Amino acid sequence: MARGRQTELAILGALSVAPMTGYAVREEIRQVLGHFWSESYGQIYPTLAELQRNGLIEAQQGTRAGSSTYTLTPAGHRRLADLLRQPQQPAPPRNPLMLRLFFGHTLGAGACRALLQQAKSDAEQRLAQFAAIRAELAADPHTEHHPYWLLTISAGEHTARAAIAWADESLAALSQLE
Amino acid sequence: MARGRQTELAILGALSVAPMTGYAVREEIRQVLGHFWSESYGQIYPTLAELQRNGLIEAQQGTRAGSSTYTLTPAGHRRLADLLRQPQQPAPPRNPLMLRLFFGHTLGAGACRALLQQAKSDAEQRLAQFAAIRAELAADPHTEHHPYWLLTISAGEHTARAAIAWADESLAALSQLE
């Protein structure tokens, strides 16, 4: 019980933007928060049930038979504000790319180059996706949320550009090694 | 069984640098890989036992009664090289800071500013730590590993600098909002 506060926060947050079904919560998180968050059905449905039991959300009849659209109650809004204010527990870092490069001597210079090139092209793809999201946001401005959503996109862009610069530098350094 | 390949990889990698006890493996990962990896005792000791059963590592009598120093066997070296070559399963992203900023409208501009300032000062501290690690590495160069270890430090530095620039930009943007 007491499903992860993080999951609770993500779900209450999604429902604070608009009422929706569990399925839609998952899609929303995948498509909108996808660059920095994720939740699976195995987390979402049990958490929705618990939130409802605790009176933080209410179910309305959805557009289909057997489907429910959930809405935040006033208590749910308060709970969301409360969770947002609690300190983030920093997830222990686990970066599989760095773990491999750290043992680059054993892995070999060629394989390291391949990893770096992959990392660079991943970052470039992310940059393109962020550009697309920016365009979407500009077309349909959710006034209150807009500036904050731009903040998170900007973070993704800064990180991606840093990754590209680092990969270029590192590829050059590896070339010099031979 | 079949403890996470990631954990296996981290432990075999640590032992490939030098033979050591389980306790030392944990310390090594905390202090040397700490910026991009972590393992707990609950993972390390069972994994060491399994690696030994599978003949990938060997135990020697440690300096103390009841303690074991583990060394890679030739099979262990092959296994490490094999694991390093396998594709990284990308851990689903979970960035609690971004999750909070995304709901910044509900959280409030003041609290967002505090989060950004904290993020900036964290990044500055990381930069200082990386500078210290660079100095240490320069004093005692592990010839073969050296260039690869620098790669991972450089990644941390690029990321930290990007975080600082992003935080500054975002703080300015939030100020304009009022």
Add this chain to the structure above:
DNA sequence: AATATCATGTAACATGTTACATGATTGG
């Protein structure tokens, strides 16, 4: 002698994904 650090190990708990089962509705 007391305290800190080195060292091993596990049980209880927390968290999270995957794969499956099930069925309604929509669009071609």
Add this chain to the structure above:
DNA sequence: CCAATCATGTAACATGTTACATGATATT
């Protein structure tokens, strides 16, 4: 009518942390 998508839910599995129990050795 058939396929894709919407929708709910759970059981089995995988992963990982925390807290505790235990004791040896080093340091002061």
